Amino acid sequence: MRRILPLAVAAVGTLAVVLLFRPSEPGGIWFARSLGESAVTVPPTDPDTLGQGETLDLLLRRGGLDGAAVAQLVAATPMIDPRRVRPGLAVEFVRPNDSMPATGVRFKLAIDHIVHVTRADSARWVVREERLPWVTDTVVVHGAVMSNLYDALDGAAQQTFPGSSRNGLVFAIADVYKFRVDLSRELQVGDSVSAVVERMRGPESTTRVARVLATRLFVAGRPLEAFRYETPATRNLFYDGAGKSLATAFLRSPVEFARVTSGFGMRFHPILQIRRVHQGVDYGAVGGTPVNAIGDGTVIRVAYQPTGYGNVVDVRHPNGMVTRYAHLSRFSAKGRQGARVMQGDVIGYVGKTGLATAAHLHFEMLVNGRQTSPTVALRNVDGTPLPSAAKSAFALQRRTMLELLGQAAGMVRRAATD
Numbered sequence: 001m002r003r004i005l006p007l008a009v010a011a012v013g014t015l016a017v018v019l020l021f022r023p024s025e026p027g028g029i030w031f032a033r034s035l036g037e038s039a040v041t042v043p044p045t046d047p048d049t050l051g052q053g054e055t056l057d058l059l060l061r062r063g064g065l066d067g068a069a070v071a072q073l074v075a076a077t078p079m080i081d082p083r084r085v086r087p088g089l090a091v092e093f094v095r096p097n098d099s100m101p102a103t104g105v106r107f108k109l110a111i112d113h114i115v116h117v118t119r120a121d122s123a124r125w126v127v128r129e130e131r132l133p134w135v136t137d138t139v140v141v142h143g144a145v146m147s148n149l150y151d152a153l154d155g156a157a158q159q160t161f162p163g164s165s166r167n168g169l170v171f172a173i174a175d176v177y178k179f180r181v182d183l184s185r186e187l188q189v190g191d192s193v194s195a196v197v198e199r200m201r202g203p204e205s206t207t208r209v210a211r212v213l214a215t216r217l218f219v220a221g222r223p224l225e226a227f228r229y230e231t232p233a234t235r236n237l238f239y240d241g242a243g244k245s246l247a248t249a250f251l252r253s254p255v256e257f258a259r260v261t262s263g264f265g266m267r268f269h270p271i272l273q274i275r276r277v278h279q280g281v282d283y284g285a286v287g288g289t290p291v292n293a294i295g296d297g298t299v300i301r302v303a304y305q306p307t308g309y310g311n312v313v314d315v316r317h318p319n320g321m322v323t324r325y326a327h328l329s330r331f332s333a334k335g336r337q338g339a340r341v342m343q344g345d346v347i348g349y350v351g352k353t354g355l356a357t358a359a360h361l362h363f364e365m366l367v368n369g370r371q372t373s374p375t376v377a378l379r380n381v382d383g384t385p386l387p388s389a390a391k392s393a394f395a396l397q398r399r400t401m402l403e404l405l406g407q408a409a410g411m412v413r414r415a416a417t418d
Contacts, residue, residue, distance in 0.1 A: 044098055045106075050089040056082040063093040064101045073105065073117055076125040080107060080115065094118075111203050134202040136210055138413035140404055141169070145191040149174060149183050150257070152193055160199065160410065165207040169197065172212050174256070176226045176238050179383070181219055182252040182374075184283060185260040192218045196404045196412070214401035227398050231390055243394055245383030249317070251294040251343060252378065254325060254363050255350065258283035261360055279371035280324070280364035287359035289350040290332075291325050293341045302337045309362065310354020313347050321377070324364035327356045 050059050060070045074082055094104035104118040112132040120126045143156030150170050157166050173195055174183055181187070198210035217224045226238040226246055238246040261284040293315050300322070301314035309326035313335050316322050329351025334341050341347060352359045365377045386394055404412050 045092040045094050046102070047090065047092050049091070050085060050087055052087045054087070056080070056085050056089075059089075059091065060105070063091070063105065065105075069119075072123060073125050076127050077107075077115060077117060079129065080109070111206055132203045134200045136198055136200050137411050138213070138404070139197055139199050139411050140194070140407050140409050141197060142194045142409050143192065145187050145193065146189055149187060149193065156409065160197075161207055161209070162205075163207070165209065168209040169195075172197075172209050173215055173217075176212055176215055176246065177217060177224065178251050178253070179246050179248045180224055180252060181217065182260075184253055184255075184258050185281070186219050188220060191220070194405050196401055214398075214405055216405055227394070227401050229386070229390070229394050229397060231393075239386060239394065240383070241398065243386040243391055245385070248381045248383050249295050249343075250378055250381055251292065252374075253283070254292050254294050254323075255283045255285050255289060255361055256292075258285040258289065258350075258361070260284075280326075280362050281374055283350075283361045283363060285350045285359065285361065287329055287349075287351055289361075290346040291328065291348045291350060291361055293334075293343060293345045293347050294323055295321075295343050297323070297341055299335060299337055299339045299341060299347070302331060302335060305354055308354050310356060311348065311351065312354075315341060315347070320368045322366040322369075324362075324366065326362040326364070327351055327353050327360060329353065329359075 046063065048059060048063060050056070056074070057070055060073065061067075065073065074080070090108040092106040093102040094106065095102050102119075104116065107115040107117070109115060112134065114130040114132065116128045116130060118126045118128075139160045141153065141157045141160060143152035145152045153170050153173065154166050157169055161169050173193065177183065193215065195215040196213040198213060200208045200210045202208070212226075212228065214225070214227045216226075225241045227241075228237050229239050230237060240246060261282045295315075295317050297315040297317040299313060300316045301312065303309075304311050309324075311328035311331065312324060312326040313328065313331065314322055314324050325348060327350075328335075328348035331348045332346045334345050335347035350359050350361050356362075363374070365372050365374045367377055
């Protein structure tokens, strides 16, 4: 039976913090608790994990609890639903010594949520929930585009956002610009990105993106700024320097983080072996990647054309505009004739049906029945401006964010505990 032994005791004033170390599991520390100065004895614990296909009842019985004790413990912990527990749930059985039955169980429901259950007597358990703290600070990140946004931020934010937390940063910033920039098509080598970001750091050295506060993206030498601003009267979160919402009626791309393999205009057709006008944009992506409606509208066509578009969906939008999504592997539940779709709804999935050599999305925009370059069709689509009453406060906040964007990379505001 494995035991946890005290690794260190650090006394600060009247508080002693005991760090627990499990010799047989390096890096397996997940429980730390505060004790009074005199309470430094740590009882041995027996860690276990809920396996695939196992039940909570089985896990608790394996820890030495009998049927009556399990029933009592489950009744005392309504926050732990036996029907909803998932494989990987970590528990520790607390014992007075190695030969005694468990007198307590600790459940790690989340990285910051621990439930302590202690036996009070033969028929009763006492429950205490513990929320481990997160600290929030503000950091500035600067990245240079050498290939794409992901690589720019992945290289620039290694110190401020370690490990997989950089993925969250990339997606958060991409989400800011989804109405203004097709990141697959418009970013070029030499472009750059800067951002002011609230960062959360929590238990087990976990780092997360809390909120993007401001960001500046240079695209072909042109700065595109975005500032988070919220009031009870405004729904949209990000505004440009003039106070216009970045959110517009249309997304710039129907597929996230796809590469453009063929643009709008003349090209040599890879199957027909002739030069002809390519009346849309092709986005290369892994088969099965979700395809999103770029704006609100009504599905007016769901069809299969074996010698052309393959599986294709047409969506009619206001002002005489239609968007077309072709070569889909399959349709989604919302990709059906007559369905009302909202911006961002998944209408199908990337495939290679019809006249296609590899998995990709062929995307078209038709304005008054005529195929038009998406860049041209969306050029003059603008966002809603802030109400006049909010512009003064927005200007002050924007000035503060511009000062932060101009600072060197790293922490610019110290941490606050949540």
